[in-house]
Amino acid sequence: MIRMRLYAGIALCLITVVVLRAADKRPTGVTDGNKYRDSLYGFVFEKYDNWKFGKVDNEDPAKPRATRCILTQKSVAVPTEYRENEDKFNIPAIGFFVDTTEMPLEAYAADLADRKSKRPSRKELTKDFSILGKGSFIDQGPITIDGQRAIAQHYRQDYEVQLYNRLKDQYSIKEDVMLGDLYLTKRGNTVYVIHLTCERAIYRTVNEEAKTIIMSVDFDPPVEDRSPTDSTAGADSGASGQ
Secondary structure (H helix, E strand, O other), X not given: OHHHHHHHHXXXXXXXXXXXXXXXXXXXXXEEOOEEEEOOOOEEEEOOOOEEEOOOOOEOOOOOOOEEEEEEEOOOOOOHHHOOOHHHOOOOEEEEEEEEOOOOHHHHHXXXXXXXXXXHHXXXXXXXXXXXXXXXXXXXXXXXXXXXXXXXXXXXEEEEEEEEEOOOOEEEEEXXXXXXXXXXXXXXXXXXXXXXXXXXHHHHHHHHHHHHHHOOOEOOOOHHHOOOOOOOOOOOOOOOOO
């Protein structure tokens, strides 16, 4: 009997901890139609119609996640040689990543481009922007995002893929290229990193859509655009909590 009461007490404590932790979490980012609002980092942007928001969960504002939002293209222009192997063709993706550092923007950008870098946030960014770990840095140049000084970096990853030809009933190896872009800007000690990953065959069109999204970023939005009003999480469901 004593043992049963002990187990019951432990179970009750565990349930209480879980409930308290859940209570600490809330939506710090929501979507409304084509617009994303991030109340924690105070930025807003609008997605291109041909893109969709990924599903995200509520979070504890005291322990914010670095990845704020991920988008993927809806209607992908798959090249003819991949029509029978669409699962081998990578869907274009855009991500918003946030980091904290006292490093100047230029030094931070150089650190990301350095494959020998031990920065933990670089490893974290690589989870969504894998080309940073598998590819190579090409070049970079200055740009402006919402009137702020920013840096655009370009990467590429050469790889081989095995494709199946149904008519010939055989497999062949194709050499292909993944392209990736990083757009970085800094406000105070907060670095905003926007990344784009896309197959070379459709990069030009995808890049135009991505730039439309990036140039819509507003770091000083109106007050009504800063506070999420819906805690429902979901992908393109009208609102997604983060």
